[in-house]
Amino acid sequence: MSQHVSELLPLAAAGALEPEETVRLAAHLAACEACAHEAATWRRLAEGLGQLPASRPSHALVARTREAVEARLAERAERAWNRAALGFLVAFAWTLVVLSWFVFDLVAGGLALQLGRPVGPTAAWYGAYVAAGWLTAGVAAVVVGRRTPEEGRTA
Amino acid sequence: MDPDREDAFRLRRGDASGLAGLMQRHQDRLFRYLLRLLGDEAMAEDVFQQAWVQVAERISRYDPGRPFAPWLFTVARNLALDQLRRQRPQSLEETDEPAAPPRDDPHARAVAGQRSSRLAAAVAGLAALDREGLSLRFEGELELPQLAATLGVPLPTAKARLYRALARLRERLLARSPAEEWR
Numbered sequence: 001m002s003q004h005v006s007e008l009l010p011l012a013a014a015g016a017l018e019p020e021e022t023v024r025l026a027a028h029l030a031a032c033e034a035c036a037h038e039a040a041t042w043r044r045l046a047e048g049l050g051q052l053p054a055s056r057p058s059h060a061l062v063a064r065t066r067e068a069v070e071a072r073l074a075e076r077a078e079r080a081w082n083r084a085a086l087g088f089l090v091a092f093a094w095t096l097v098v099l100s101w102f103v104f105d106l107v108a109g110g111l112a113l114q115l116g117r118p119v120g121p122t123a124a125w126y127g128a129y130v131a132a133g134w135l136t137a138g139v140a141a142v143v144v145g146r147r148t149p150e151e152g153r154t155a
Numbered sequence: 156m157d158p159d160r161e162d163a164f165r166l167r168r169g170d171a172s173g174l175a176g177l178m179q180r181h182q183d184r185l186f187r188y189l190l191r192l193l194g195d196e197a198m199a200e201d202v203f204q205q206a207w208v209q210v211a212e213r214i215s216r217y218d219p220g221r222p223f224a225p226w227l228f229t230v231a232r233n234l235a236l237d238q239l240r241r242q243r244p245q246s247l248e249e250t251d252e253p254a255a256p257p258r259d260d261p262h263a264r265a266v267a268g269q270r271s272s273r274l275a276a277a278v279a280g281l282a283a284l285d286r287e288g289l290s291l292r293f294e295g296e297l298e299l300p301q302l303a304a305t306l307g308v309p310l311p312t313a314k315a316r317l318y319r320a321l322a323r324l325r326e327r328l329l330a331r332s333p334a335e336e337w338r
Binding site for chain 1: 169171174175178182183186187190191196200203204207208210211212270271272274275278289292293294296298299314317318321322324325328
């Protein structure tokens with residue numbers, strides 16, 4: 001038996017030969033009884049490997065797995081919704097910031113008229129007002145963000 | 156359209172029915188592979204569940220232009236190898252003596268002959284990497300290119316691993332029962 005051909009036999013049984021190797025092997029097996037016998041043994045072994053006794057996943061395991069995945073999908077959907085809502089709220093808040101500048105400017109102008117003197121650096125007052133608003137919103141977001149997972153764990 | 160691809164799209168949209176279809180088609184061979192690789196039913200169950208959860212989480216990374224099975228097996232393989240390394244820091248190339256055949260259910264026991272049980276015992280005694288190559292090819296029914304993709308190695312390396320695993324298996328069978336049909 002040629003050593004090179006004998007090395008092809010297990011791979012042939014595993015269906016892992018290149019087309020040209022398959023042709024070459026078939027030609028050799030047609031003329032060599034010893035290799036044909038060896039090839040049959042490897043084929044039996046390969047068939048046996050495809051029919052080994054093995055458990056299937058139990059119904060309980062499959063059900064548990066589906067539940068776990070569905071819970072994860074629900075979490076993912078909630079996270080996506082939260083991100084979208086947060087994006088919308090931030091965009092809305094900035095729109096209000098821009099629009100409120102005109103209101104602020106109008107009120108400051110009216111107040112200056114009433115008092116008969118300027119009320120100070122309007123832009124600086126407005127900047128402080130906006131910064132205080134965002135700082136408060138940021139602190140509230142952090143507090144709520146910390147509390148939500150804790151509530152989730154104890155639920 | 157390929158049903159796996161269709162279900163993967165559903166799962167990507169967050170539709171759990173996509174998961175049901177994928178599980179129905181792949182759960183049996185995935186579980187057999189994990190059982191064969193890990194050699195322990197409780198561990199296989201644990202990794203099986205983790206693998207599907209990870210599939211749902213990472214489905215956006217799956218390339219629908221490629222077959223689903225190798226991607227699934229790669230996800231499961233990474234989890235299983237982590238588990239094996241934690242459990243047994245020794246090399247995955249070492250044989251698992253004493254070899255214990257995986258537990259099988261009563262139905263499987265009834266239909267499996269003695270020859271099959273001896274073969275299962277011989278497989279269980281092989282090194283983890285040899286077991287996995289054989290299981291992916293013969294139980295997972297992955298073609299050689301898919302097997303190589305799952306193992307993350309070039310095609311010739313996958314071929315060499317398969318050859319080595321088969322040769323070692325036959326050696327074991329001959330050593331244990333020389334008068335048998337493996338000669």
